[in-house]
Amino acid sequence: MKRLSLLLAVALGLAATVSARSAVIECWFVEDAGGGKLAKKPAALLLRQGAESPPPRPDLAPERYLKVHDPAGALQAAFRRYPRDAPAPRCEMSLYVPLPASAKWLSGLTPEQSCPRALDGTWLMVSMSSPFLSLSSLLRPQSEPLPEPALITMATAVLTVFTHTPTPRIRMGQDALLDLSFAYVPLTPKAATSLVPGPPPFGLEWRRQHLGKGHLLLAVTPGLNGQVPAAQEGSVAFAAWDDDEPWGPWTGNGTFWLPAVQPSQEGTYLATVHLPYLQGQITLELAVQKPPKVALTPAPLVWAAPGEAPPELLCLVSHFYPSQGLEVEWELRGGPEGRFQKAEGQRWLSALRHHSDGSVSLSAHLQPPPVTSEQHGARYACRVHHPSLPALGRSAEVTLQVAGLSGPSLEDGIGLFLSAFLLLGLLKALSWAAAYLLATQNSTEKVQHSTFLYFSHLILSAFPSSSPEGGCWPGGQNPALEFTQTCIKSCHLKQA
Ligand SMILES: *[C@@H]1O[C@H](CO)[C@@H](O)[C@H](O)[C@H]1NC(C)=O
Numbered sequence: 001m002k003r004l005s006l007l008l009a010v011a012l013g014l015a016a017t018v019s020a021r022s023a024v025i026e027c028w029f030v031e032d033a034g035g036g037k038l039a040k041k042p043a044a045l046l047l048r049q050g051a052e053s054p055p056p057r058p059d060l061a062p063e064r065y066l067k068v069h070d071p072a073g074a075l076q077a078a079f080r081r082y083p084r085d086a087p088a089p090r091c092e093m094s095l096y097v098p099l100p101a102s103a104k105w106l107s108g109l110t111p112e113q114s115c116p117r118a119l120d121g122t123w124l125m126v127s128m129s130s131p132f133l134s135l136s137s138l139l140r141p142q143s144e145p146l147p148e149p150a151l152i153t154m155a156t157a158v159l160t161v162f163t164h165t166p167t168p169r170i171r172m173g174q175d176a177l178l179d180l181s182f183a184y185v186p187l188t189p190k191a192a193t194s195l196v197p198g199p200p201p202f203g204l205e206w207r208r209q210h211l212g213k214g215h216l217l218l219a220v221t222p223g224l225n226g227q228v229p230a231a232q233e234g235s236v237a238f239a240a241w242d243d244d245e246p247w248g249p250w251t252g253n254g255t256f257w258l259p260a261v262q263p264s265q266e267g268t269y270l271a272t273v274h275l276p277y278l279q280g281q282i283t284l285e286l287a288v289q290k291p292p293k294v295a296l297t298p299a300p301l302v303w304a305a306p307g308e309a310p311p312e313l314l315c316l317v318s319h320f321y322p323s324q325g326l327e328v329e330w331e332l333r334g335g336p337e338g339r340f341q342k343a344e345g346q347r348w349l350s351a352l353r354h355h356s357d358g359s360v361s362l363s364a365h366l367q368p369p370p371v372t373s374e375q376h377g378a379r380y381a382c383r384v385h386h387p388s389l390p391a392l393g394r395s396a397e398v399t400l401q402v403a404g405l406s407g408p409s410l411e412d413g414i415g416l417f418l419s420a421f422l423l424l425g426l427l428k429a430l431s432w433a434a435a436y437l438l439a440t441q442n443s444t445e446k447v448q449h450s451t452f453l454y455f456s457h458l459i460l461s462a463f464p465s466s467s468p469e470g471g472c473w474p475g476g477q478n479p480a481l482e483f484t485q486t487c488i489k490s491c492h493l494k495q496a
Pocket of ligand 1: 179181238254
């Protein structure tokens, strides 16, 4: 019984997986409607299909309901890592016209001057984008839709280019690795025997678009001899076919590597794979981020008397990028009204300071209102939110000490010990001096005693004899008092 329910659960799980990875992608067919206007018509792509016949779509024109034949498995590979619960990618398709690449360094791809007849006919370019995928595929539809039951047009994915990192966020100063995969299925397999078997030469191009200007970063043409522009900004690409099957289909890797990324390298990256007369292009949006450092002064304690305002708090938020999206909140933690609340008071932000590496800093200020003795031990915190940080942000805090309420801290204790040590030495020296005076100048005991009393008084006045709330000193006894008393006893002993 247990095993049966387990099987059932597995089966249900599988069913959920299959249905969640919807095999139908809704799309828009976009075309020029003249007069600078675009017309959009609904379309759909059936990417995968089981044994059953495709679902009928009477709402779509048959030439815009496409069943995609994908011999290279590129579309499946592209969707393999697509999160199940994520919305489907945005999809657009349009007519495509095969053309030779215009760049000189790509002229080796199309030595013959005319487009081969095999490429004649209709081509569609499909573009899909989502936070998880950027994909472009050139489809070659068949001229006639399949007959009933569902009117659908078969189309072959000839060249597909995609990335799983369409919006890479790179930590400032770290290397960017922008992944790019592509696949190609020759239209005329064995028939075109004039060609040498194996994957064809191709061109790979990475550029950055910034303020409307394209900037070529990397150009390679594996398998072709010829001059290519030099790589810029230390970029490198892994440009190679993964396999050398004689007749295809083939998959390739055009992953791009950019070292030590700086804010100036943010922008839209265009990756293009060139094959003779065919181009597949995708875009990626690279963002650079640097999380802020957060420090609060004064630290670790801030003092105030009851009914008075503590000094102004300064939260230094430094060396972050970008400047947009930064938020600073002030909190009061562990106060009398509960564990956590927004801190009251006047707050303001400084202007941005720009650093040579492109990062920025600013300081946030809080002037807290007067405190009450119940707030003793509460903590002021500045919490910083920034796109580079996890949702909780990053914070720094300072503990409020309401004067007259604090017990001696460790530092106080050490200070006390040190002063006691020094005073002991001083008293010893004084008693020796007094004894010396007594011996040489035949002075009386009175001199020594009055010096002694004077210093005892000094020590005692340095410490309050007891805390206002009582019980401040351990055992209710002022340690300084204890010390002087012991000292007076022992000094008297010495004297005796
Ligand atoms: C492409 O090459 C890079 C670098 O060798 C590698 O990290 C990446 O996994 C490759 N991508 C694929 C899809 O094989």
